[in-house]
Amino acid sequence: MSSRPSRTARTIAGALVASTAALLAAGLPHPAAAATPPAPSGKPSAHATAAVLDLDGTGRTTVVRGADRAYDTASIVKVDILAALLLQAQDAGRPLSKTERDLAEPMIRRSDNAAADALWRRIGRASGLAAANERLGLTSTTGGPGGRWGLTRTTASDQIRLLRAVFDSGGTVRRGSGGLDAESRARMRSLMSRVVSGQTWGVSAAGDPGSRPVLKNGWLRRSATGRWDVNSVGEITARGHRYLVAVLSDGNASMGDGISLVERTARAAL
Numbered sequence: 001m002s003s004r005p006s007r008t009a010r011t012i013a014g015a016l017v018a019s020t021a022a023l024l025a026a027g028l029p030h031p032a033a034a035a036t037p038p039a040p041s042g043k044p045s046a047h048a049t050a051a052v053l054d055l056d057g058t059g060r061t062t063v064v065r066g067a068d069r070a071y072d073t074a075s076i077v078k079v080d081i082l083a084a085l086l087l088q089a090q091d092a093g094r095p096l097s098k099t100e101r102d103l104a105e106p107m108i109r110r111s112d113n114a115a116a117d118a119l120w121r122r123i124g125r126a127s128g129l130a131a132a133n134e135r136l137g138l139t140s141t142t143g144g145p146g147g148r149w150g151l152t153r154t155t156a157s158d159q160i161r162l163l164r165a166v167f168d169s170g171g172t173v174r175r176g177s178g179g180l181d182a183e184s185r186a187r188m189r190s191l192m193s194r195v196v197s198g199q200t201w202g203v204s205a206a207g208d209p210g211s212r213p214v215l216k217n218g219w220l221r222r223s224a225t226g227r228w229d230v231n232s233v234g235e236i237t238a239r240g241h242r243y244l245v246a247v248l249s250d251g252n253a254s255m256g257d258g259i260s261l262v263e264r265t266a267r268a269a270l
Contacts, residue, residue: 202232
């Protein structure tokens, strides 16, 4: 299969490379205040890992393709931030406030970074994320330093654990313990099913044609190398089964290359 990005991927990449928001996805300095990243050089060094769980299968075992090592999350951590926020609201015995709802929606649907900044602070940054992840069963995710939520580190298998907390049936939920309740899971699924059209690439490429994408993507150009982290996580429907799929990648020469790698890897993993 050709590694050349599709016309859609190139269009998306061109628009987002020019966007300040794309470069702020990890809470990095504004480009006007930072050195210009060097252009990627040498042979391509991109890597990707995929993890898949068949929700309708009998084994219910996560299958990992590639080395299950840690990658930068970029904006896929916004799913985790929302999960932490919802757990904290559950523990307080309250629904999300209007302000929290007004921040959560653009954070997931448009990958709005300012909204993520505000909610990252509200959950208690890395320590709040860690507390939520312990309850949700994540074992290999470490929150980014300070305000840099996009530099959270995670593995593909840990992202499947997070997706299970959102898309699988919930267990016993009590205040201060247990996972996301039915209302919280429904809110997260709803937002992930309504991401803006320019951000529906990624794991959706492995789904049945015409099926509705339910996902969250992340992209970040690292200033030290000029190369891109490109990630995608979500639920897809393929051949009559529901699958949870997480694809993480780094070292991409461009965002378009990263999108192509993520989509090829998702298809191969299925």
